[in-house]
Amino acid sequence: MKIDTNAKPRQQRGFRLETLESELLLYDPGQTKTIYLNPTASLIWQMCDGKHTVDEIIALLQESYPDAAEGIPRDVAAALDQFSEHGAIEVD
Amino acid sequence: MPLQNRALHFGDTSVLLQYAGERSARIIEFLYSRLARHGTAEPRVTFHIVPGVEADELSLYRGGRLLYDGASAGQLANQLMSDSLYHLADKCCGGMLIHAAAAARGGRVLLMPGTTGAGKTSLSVWLMQSGFDYLTDELVYIGEGSISAQGFTRPLNVKTRARDAVGQLFDFEANRDAVLNCEQAVLVPPESVGSVADVDTMPLGAILFPRFEANAELALRRLSPAQTGLRLMSCLINARNLAGHGFPEATRIARLVPAHELIYGDYEQLDAAISELHGTLLESAA
Numbered sequence: 001m002k003i004d005t006n007a008k009p010r011q012q013r014g015f016r017l018e019t020l021e022s023e024l025l026l027y028d029p030g031q032t033k034t035i036y037l038n039p040t041a042s043l044i045w046q047m048c049d050g051k052h053t054v055d056e057i058i059a060l061l062q063e064s065y066p067d068a069a070e071g072i073p074r075d076v077a078a079a080l081d082q083f084s085e086h087g088a089i090e091v092d
Numbered sequence: 093m094p095l096q097n098r099a100l101h102f103g104d105t106s107v108l109l110q111y112a113g114e115r116s117a118r119i120i121e122f123l124y125s126r127l128a129r130h131g132t133a134e135p136r137v138t139f140h141i142v143p144g145v146e147a148d149e150l151s152l153y154r155g156g157r158l159l160y161d162g163a164s165a166g167q168l169a170n171q172l173m174s175d176s177l178y179h180l181a182d183k184c185c186g187g188m189l190i191h192a193a194a195a196a197r198g199g200r201v202l203l204m205p206g207t208t209g210a211g212k213t214s215l216s217v218w219l220m221q222s223g224f225d226y227l228t229d230e231l232v233y234i235g236e237g238s239i240s241a242q243g244f245t246r247p248l249n250v251k252t253r254a255r256d257a258v259g260q261l262f263d264f265e266a267n268r269d270a271v272l273n274c275e276q277a278v279l280v281p282p283e284s285v286g287s288v289a290d291v292d293t294m295p296l297g298a299i300l301f302p303r304f305e306a307n308a309e310l311a312l313r314r315l316s317p318a319q320t321g322l323r324l325m326s327c328l329i330n331a332r333n334l335a336g337h338g339f340p341e342a343t344r345i346a347r348l349v350p351a352h353e354l355i356y357g358d359y360e361q362l363d364a365a366i367s368e369l370h371g372t373l374l375e376s377a378a
Contacts, residue, residue, distance in 0.1 A: 018343040023318035027339040034325040
């Protein structure tokens with residue numbers, strides 16, 4: 001993961017958001033680019049509120065989905081890398 | 093030589109054609125006879141086709157700009173088609189213009205969005221020979237808030253690189269008097285291939301994102317609404333003219349219309365997919 005696990009990722013402003021069933025589409029009008037988020041990435045996106053650290057996001061998800069706990073750090077890292085790559089989050 | 097006028101209306105825009113002579117009239121008829129002649133939009137651009145300097149030559153202008161000058165009806169037709177499409181799309185703001193083929197069956201439209209090279213024209217030919225009515229192989233308009241699709245019903249534009257593949261379905265030699273040839277493509281009147289829809293606007297029934305890959309195994313996969321919305325956005329031509337760049341409209345359609353992705357490597361594989369596609373169209377009509 002390229003983001004420090006103590007960092008508090010926050011959704012970048014200006015993205016348009018559409019929820020379609022359990023998935024999300026983000027649209028960046030500046031870059032005219034659409035980003036697809038699967039159900040897992042959608043959950044992680046919603047937790048990027050600038051209040052939770054990456055570690056806290058992982059812990060909260062592991063608490064909610066104990067059966068999938070082992071793979072959650074990897075999923076969070078992949079999702080945050082995806083958001084970061086598209087400029088969809090900012091980190092203080 | 094007197095000029096004749098022919099307005100082309102599509103979506104919420106129009107262009108005007110002014111032409112002189114029988115040869116020009118035949119080209120206009122060949123390209124645009126299936127499009128609406130009447131509409132409320134004022135033409136934004138005017139094309140002229142007039143006899144050239146030499147006998148047999150024609151000149152094509154947009155405004156005062158010369159686009160083509162020569163003896164090839166096919167070359168002129170191809171130039172006029174692509175330029176008129178561009179200018180119809182350029183100012184369209186009343187709905188989405190989607191780079192897509194479309195065919196109809198049972199009063200429902202199968203929308204097939206795809207960028208150049210996705211195999212839209214080839215699949216259109218196959219669908220026509222499998223009982224679908226042709227709407228377009230290039231451009232579809234969906235008005236804001238509407239669930240109906242309007243096809244830009246033009247001659248099938250079989251790119252030179254796809255000619256051999258399409259030749260498995262359509263006998264170019266037997267139809268040589270019906271088609272127009274140019275460097276980039278063969279323009280095929282859809283009536284030479286199969287049935288053309290008798291109305292150009294119908295309710296959407298299903299969406300299919302085709303992808304031809306030589307030697308690929310057949311794959312027909314249902315897409316989620318978000319996956320559909322993502323793909324629709326990539327085929328949206330006039331996003332810059334629309335509120336929110338068309339994102340709200342693309343996702344609206346993605347929520348309402350069932351969609352599949354189709355990967356195929358040859359036409360014979362498509363027989364296996366057709367019953368599921370029919371089923372999806374029937375499901376949407378229920």
